[in-house]
Amino acid sequence: MRIADMTWQEYDDEIGRRIVVLPIGSIDGHGPHLPLSADTIISDHLARQLEERLDVLVLPPLTYGLATDPAASGGRFPGVTNVRAATFTNLVLDVLRASYRHGARRFVLLDSHKVNLGALREAAELFADTAPQARIMAVTWWDVVTEESRNAIAAETGVARHDDHHAAMVETSLVMHAAPHLVREELLADDEIPRRARYFVLPVPQDLRTKTGVVYRAAAASPAIGARLMTEIVTNLVAAVARELGESPQEVLP
Ligand SMILES: [Zn+2]
Numbered sequence: 001m002r003i004a005d006m007t008w009q010e011y012d013d014e015i016g017r018r019i020v021v022l023p024i025g026s027i028d029g030h031g032p033h034l035p036l037s038a039d040t041i042i043s044d045h046l047a048r049q050l051e052e053r054l055d056v057l058v059l060p061p062l063t064y065g066l067a068t069d070p071a072a073s074g075g076r077f078p079g080v081t082n083v084r085a086a087t088f089t090n091l092v093l094d095v096l097r098a099s100y101r102h103g104a105r106r107f108v109l110l111d112s113h114k115v116n117l118g119a120l121r122e123a124a125e126l127f128a129d130t131a132p133q134a135r136i137m138a139v140t141w142w143d144v145v146t147e148e149s150r151n152a153i154a155a156e157t158g159v160a161r162h163d164d165h166h167a168a169m170v171e172t173s174l175v176m177h178a179a180p181h182l183v184r185e186e187l188l189a190d191d192e193i194p195r196r197a198r199y200f201v202l203p204v205p206q207d208l209r210t211k212t213g214v215v216y217r218a219a220a221a222s223p224a225i226g227a228r229l230m231t232e233i234v235t236n237l238v239a240a241v242a243r244e245l246g247e248s249p250q251e252v253l254p
Helices: 008-014 038-053 085-102 114-130 147-157 169-178 223-245
Strands: 019-024 056-058 106-111 135-140
Touching: 019 038, 019 085, 038 056, 038 106, 038 169, 038 223, 085 106, 085 114, 106 114, 106 223, 114 135, 135 223, 147 169, 147 223, 169 223
Parallel strands: 019 056, 019 106, 106 135
Antiparallel strands: none
């Protein structure tokens, strides 16, 4: 059930019984072929799958997040909208605390944007300190993809895992599956970068930037890869949530 579609009375009847899921994304450049909201699309798609399989309430998605480091996203592109870590942490914390006050006790922070993770963990820690009855998990889709299947896809497509990061083959395939109408397939292409570095440097040197924001190979993406990965992600995500938070609705607390 989607909290935004419920009345306050319907919400009041359900909030104490169910797991609450907060889908989280970003507004971030994802190459010439994916929309700025690619991360939110993936998180929201996964939240819908959880909704079909577990007794969850889904909060409205958090569509803003922290901006990716320019070096990790191949440059800084128009549209990238950074929410500062303190703002983001406080926003997540306020949402969690409101749900807890209303009766929720089990929470999933469902993220698809790596850069959010540190702030999400901090929000979860701060929340847990003041919510003694709460159980909370923060999870991303790549947490539940097995090494074997990432390696198998790399072998089949010829795209090495070190060439498959932001807006590249796997992420593009997931959006192709979740929101095919938003993918500009005619613009799908690999990118090249003169140099790679793991450290952070500003301003980003010219030879650490891509032209498109694809880091670095997207051309081999396909809806079939997206469907296959999504099936694995959903199965493993449902199992992880059920394991950590319990499957069945809990008794409403007095
Ligand atoms: Zn992304």
